[in-house]
Amino acid sequence: MDLQQMRYVVALAETRNFTRAAERCSVVQSSLSHRIAGLERELGVKLFARSSRRVELTSAGEAFLVSARECLAAADRAAADAAAAAGVVRGRLAVGVIVTTAAVDVPELLQRYRARHPDVHVLLRAGHSDALAAAVRGGELDIAFLGLPVGEQPSGVESIALDHDEHVLVVPAGHRLAGASRVTLGDIAGETFVDFASGTPGRAQSDRAFAAAGLTRDVAYEAGAVELFTQLIARGLGVALLPSAFIRPRAAGDPGLALVPVVDGPRRTEYLVWSRFNPSPATRAMLAVLGVPKAAAQAQA
Template sequence: MNEDDGRVDLQQMRYVVAVAETRNFTRAAERCSVVQSSLSHRIAALERELGVKLFARSSRRTEPTSAGEAFLVAARECLAAADRAAADAAAASGAVRGRLAVGVIVTTAAVDVAELLQRYRARHPDVRVFLRGGRSDDLTAAVRGGGLDIAFLGLPEGDLPAGVESLVLDHDEHVLVVPAGHRLAGAERVTLREIAGETFVDFAAGSPARAQSDQAFAAAGLVRDVAYEAQVALMTGLIARGLGVALLPSAFIGPRVAADPELALVPVVDGPRRVEYLVWSRFNPSPATRALLDVLGVREPRAADS
């Protein structure tokens, strides 16, 4: 709210979002580059104008009230619209500015994301890039809902990203990862039936990464034992200690196993296959998103193509 005319302003919205995200007035003031007394005063004035408390405060905790949560939804939408308006205005004059939110699965291998962002920054230094990791289904939903601008995914062969624009980046086969001293280490190749009796390490049940292996075993009429569910960084440690084996995308795991004498790879004849995708919003991508697509050499589909 502007204290002169009684209207809520963008700066107050930024203050409320900052407090909600940091759960702390001092850290929120630091993020907004303002003294805490000024931030607190502006939020208190906003609460008086609205007639509701936006935050529940104690000596140890600060969190949004139900009214605060409702206000945050619209505030974030308004701030995003304001940022987009500024970015569009800059783009009209040939400059790309604003914010780019990128989702990345941990096993991305088709694109060197760090190298891509290095090239992107060289062309567009005024864009602030935010990276978010997660599951392919969650990242797709975030792109569809506007929480992310673009994302790199991996899905089982035959599954398609829904409600977003998508581009196939690569096709890959899974390989069996075993301890170096395992009975199958050094085997020329194996089948799913030959390894179904092994103890497995895999991703969380229900995730697209897990579905890649689950679907392959189900299609072969086989059942396996997944004793450990973990992130890939922990998987290799579990495997090296003889606690299980895993099926992982070859393009991702190959270079890592090559540098680790405690692990070995074995090709799987009828193993899982995955497709890596690039996805972005179908609805009016931001200038920053279009600029990243351009760095990747991606031609956006026209309305008649989609």
Template sequence: MDLQQMRYVVALAETRNFTRAAERCSVVQSSLSHRIAGLERELGVKLFARSSRRVELTSAGAAFLAGARDCLAAADRAAADAAAAAGVVRGRLAVGVIVTTAAVDVPELLQRYRALHPDVRVLLRAGGSDELAAAIRDGELDVAFLGLPEGSRPSGVETLVLDHDEHVLVVPAGHRLAGASRVTLKQVADETFVDFVTGTPARAQSDQAFTAAGLARDVAYEAGVAELITRLIARGLGIALLPSAFIGPLAADDPALSLVPVADGPRRIEYLAWSRFNPSPAARALLTVLGVKAPSTRGNLSGPPK
């Protein structure tokens, strides 16, 4: 058994298609099929159930897949550590980003990072703050840019506060409140709202503000993408509370939207988060680009994981 066979198994498990798996691994399909079949003979078990139309993991294959992924991750990390010891940063950098990230221009950051470390391959993943923090704890992400309600803080990861922000009311240009100098939550509680999906940190910021004010509201539309929220607002389907640093530049170029300050609106904190334990060379290099003092040895930064 070798690492290449494990890579083929992982690729086939994820694509469920021999052709796509071979393309991902940059080999001919017959070679990939032959190597996987050889591995199955060596192990004495079938890793995949095959038909003319379907490829699925067997129970033995599912058990093998978890260990194979761990082995590949360890091998990749060993190669990256060896290169880093020689002064070269290689490997993969997995970065999580919330859809309303505003404290850091992520494309500009990655442009500077690539100029310094062109051998690193970057994976970007969008999601909610809780989901991305959990992915860091599970080793699926190296770093992430998060946004949480004021008073909340990511757990089990190292963090750096990037910015404090407050929400503004986003209304259609023809709305009765467009152009108002300031409003309160009570003044808008009877309006129809557009917001993020229930249970996400992005939604919690507004929910907590209305709860603290003793108010209820009607959220008629939920969306996971900020762009869709603003398009619904522009059509007159509702109003929303969104972080000012994020929505300000977008609304400046959109005459269909108007922004109104909110006296008692939600406030959020944007964080940079990274692994407590043993950041990879690629992750440490990104932290350095961001001006964060990154650890140079294995271990955590501030005591045992919580």
């Protein structure tokens, strides 16, 4: 058994197709099939159930896949550590971001990082703050940018607060409140709202503010992409509360939207988080680019 066979198994498990798995591994299909069959003979079990149209993991394959991924991750980390000892940063960096990240210009950050560390393969994933924090704790992501209600902090990870912000009301340009200097939650509780999915941190920020004010509201549209938020609002289908630092530059170029300050509206804190356990050289290099103090970046290294 060798690492290349494990890579073939992981590729086939993820693609469920011999041709696509071979393309991912840059080998001919016959070679990949032969190596996997050889591994199955060595192990004495079938890792995949095959037919002319389908490829699926067997129960033995499911069990093997977990350890195979761990072995490959350990091998990649060993190579990255050796390179880092020689002054070269290599390996993989998985970055998570919420869709309303505003404290950091993520594309510009990744551009700077790539200029300094071109041998690092960067992966980017968008998602909700709770899911991203869980992925960092579980080792699926190396760092993440989160947004949480004021007073709530990320748990089980290292974190630094990047910025504090307040939400503004986003309404269509012809809305009755479009020209208001400010509003309260009581003024807008009767409106129809566009918001994030129930149970997510992005939604909780507004839900908690209304609950604290003793108010209820109607959320008729749930969306994960802010572009859909703004399209629904511009067509007069609803209003939304969104972080001001994120929405202001976007609304400035959209004549169909108007922003109104909210006196008692939601507030959030944006965080940078990373794993408490032995951050990789690629992770420490990103923290350095972000200006995180070295002592904090290596506290658990």
